[in-house]
Amino acid sequence: TSEDLDRREKTLVALIREAGALAQRAFAIEGGFEMKGPQDFLTVTDAAVETLVRERLKRLFPEDGFLGEESGGTPGEAVWVVDPIDGTANFARRIPHYCVSIAFVGGNEMLLGAIYDPVHDELYFARAGRGAFRNGMEIRVAPTAAAGSACVELGWSTRISNGVYLDVLSKILGTGANVRRAATGALGLAYVADGRSDAYAELHMHPWDCLAGLLLVREAGGVVCDFLGRDGLESGGAVLAAAPGVADLMIAASGIERA
Ligand code: IPD
Numbered sequence: 001t002s003e004d005l006d007r008r009e010k011t012l013v014a015l016i017r018e019a020g021a022l023a024q025r026a027f028a029i030e031g032g033f034e035m036k037g038p039q040d041f042l043t044v045t046d047a048a049v050e051t052l053v054r055e056r057l058k059r060l061f062p063e064d065g066f067l068g069e070e071s072g073g074t075p076g077e078a079v080w081v082v083d084p085i086d087g088t089a090n091f092a093r094r095i096p097h098y099c100v101s102i103a104f105v106g107g108n109e110m111l112l113g114a115i116y117d118p119v120h121d122e123l124y125f126a127r128a129g130r131g132a133f134r135n136g137m138e139i140r141v142a143p144t145a146a147a148g149s150a151c152v153e154l155g156w157s158t159r160i161s162n163g164v165y166l167d168v169l170s171k172i173l174g175t176g177a178n179v180r181r182a183a184t185g186a187l188g189l190a191y192v193a194d195g196r197s198d199a200y201a202e203l204h205m206h207p208w209d210c211l212a213g214l215l216l217v218r219e220a221g222g223v224v225c226d227f228l229g230r231d232g233l234e235s236g237g238a239v240l241a242a243a244p245g246v247a248d249l250m251i252a253a254s255g256i257e258r259a
Contacts, residue, residue, distance in 0.1 A: 020118030049084035083208035087184030101186035103211035113212030145245035155202035189213025199242035226259035
């Protein structure tokens with residue numbers, strides 16, 4: 001019900017600030033990292049933040065499911081999807097550009113999404129049908145209509161082969177858009193919602209990296225792919241989010257369809 005979602009919304013915005021503050025305190029101290037695999041970083045802070053979030057949600061909403069980047073879980077009818085630190089490679093190298101990302105999914109629909117950047121104290125929040133906000137101010141995607149003034153973020157990982165990414169990169173560059181990669185997909189999506197960039201594309205993302213951001217972009221008036229409709233909660237998948245004025249160009253260049 002709407003009251004149940006109100007309760008979850010209140011918890012989410014307070015909890016993600018607490019989680020971000022924990023990450024930011026740890027960032028200030030030299031922490032070190034391990035490798036989970038090639039180009040896949042893990043810091044002790046990832047685990048600490050995820051434990052804080054998981055334990056709190058379990059206590060307050062024992063009936064909800066949990067799916068986290070570090071501790072896994074099983075997606076159910078209602079599930080919290082958590083990335084304790086998105087941009088771990090930045091965090092591990094002491095580059096101050098990372099965030100915490102939490103989404104709440106019910107009946108395979110994105111219902112709540114929050115992304116918190118503790119470095120700049122920017123809290124992004126969206127609720128299905130109710131708009132997208134940064135620190136309480138409503139945000140909209142950019143009015144950009146031409147590739148020649150567009151800025152697009154392309155993300156990648158070792159999960160997809162280089163040749164495939166290089167093809168998409170060359171097609172996006174071919175449109176005339178500027179391409180960047182700031183290495184946190186969640187914040188990259190929040191920046192599209194906020195009109196700071198015009199599109200975000202990546203050929204495979206996990207649900208914890210992108211669900212909160214996709215809801216933000218949709219609620220801010222952007223075009224997004226159908227991540228959950230294509231089984232994204234179970235297996236992850238391709239992600240595209242774009243300002244409407246450049247959406248068709250980005251769909252053509254990336255080969256990722258709109259919802
Ligand atoms: C990664 C980041 C990166 C994206 C990768 C993700 P992590 O998440 O979002 O920008 O390109 O696909 O795996 O490991 O920092 O949580």
